[in-house]
Amino acid sequence: MTSEENDRLVLYSYWRSSAAYRVRIALNLKGLDFEQVPVHLVRDGGEQHDDTFRSVNPQGLVPVLLHRSHILSQSMAICEYLEERFPRYALLPRDPADRARTRSLALQVGCEIHPLNNLRVQKYLQQQYGESANAPGWMSHWINQGFGAIEQQLDDHDLALDSHEDIRPGLFECFLVPQVYNAERFATDLSAYPRIRQIVSRCRELPAFIEAAPENQPDAESI
Secondary structure (H helix, E strand, C coil): CCHHHHHCEEEEECCCCHHHHHHHHHHHHCCCCEEEEECCCCHHHCHHHCHHHHCCCCCCCCCEEEECCEEEECHHHHHHHHHHHCCCCCCCCCCHHHHHHHHHHHHHHHHHHHHHCCHHHHHHHHHHHHHHHCHHHHHHHHHHHHHHHHHHHCCCCHHHHHCCCCCCCCHHHHHHHHHHHHHHHCCCCCCCCHHHHHHHHHHCCCHHHHHHCHHHCCCCCCC
16 A cells, blocks of 8 residues: 555545534645545435444444544544644644633534434434424424524634634534534524524635535535
8 A cells, every 4th residue: 555545534424414514624624635435324224334334333323534544433533633633724722721612612512412413313203203203393402402502602702703804713613514504404593693603604605614515525415
C-alpha cells in the first residue's frame, strides 16, 4: 500500500444521516479530501444490517471513518479524532472553559436531541403504535425541548457568525446545522429560536456546509 493510499480517509455515510452530515462538515472545514462509501439505511431493510457492514461497525450505524489502520465510529469521536490528527483548522477554541462549552452545546444535540429522533426510534414507534404513533409530533417535541435550552445558552459572541467578522464555525455548528435540517424535515416551527436560525443561516452560505448538505451527496435521492 502506498503512503497516499494509507493516508486516505474513507467515510461510510448516508446522505440523510445527520450524524454523517456532522462529520462531512468537519472534514470540509478542515479541507480534507475523503472518499464516501454510501450505506443505504432504508433500502431492502437497510444495508447497515448486512454482515459486510457489520464487520466494519458491529453497531450497524453510520458514520464510520477509516484512516490508516483505524476504524472510527460515533460522530463526536470522529470529529475529536480529526481535531487532534489534523489541527490546521480548529473545531474547538483554545481556552479550556470555551472548549468545554462548545462540547456541551454539541453534545446537547448529539446526546439529548438526536437519539430520540433517529431512524431506529422512528421505526420502533411505527412498529409499536402504527399510524397513531405521530412520529412527526414526537420528533418536534424533543427538538423543541433541546433547542429551547440551547437558544438560552447562546450569546452575542456566538452570533458573530452572522456579522461581518471572520466566520469560524466549529464543532457546535457541525452538530447544529444537521439537527436544524432534521427539524425542517419534520416541519418543526423554529420561530422561537432566532439565534439558532441566524447561526444556521450564515453557516449555510459557506462552501464547507454547502458541500456537506444532504442534497449534494453522491447517494442523494430526489424526494
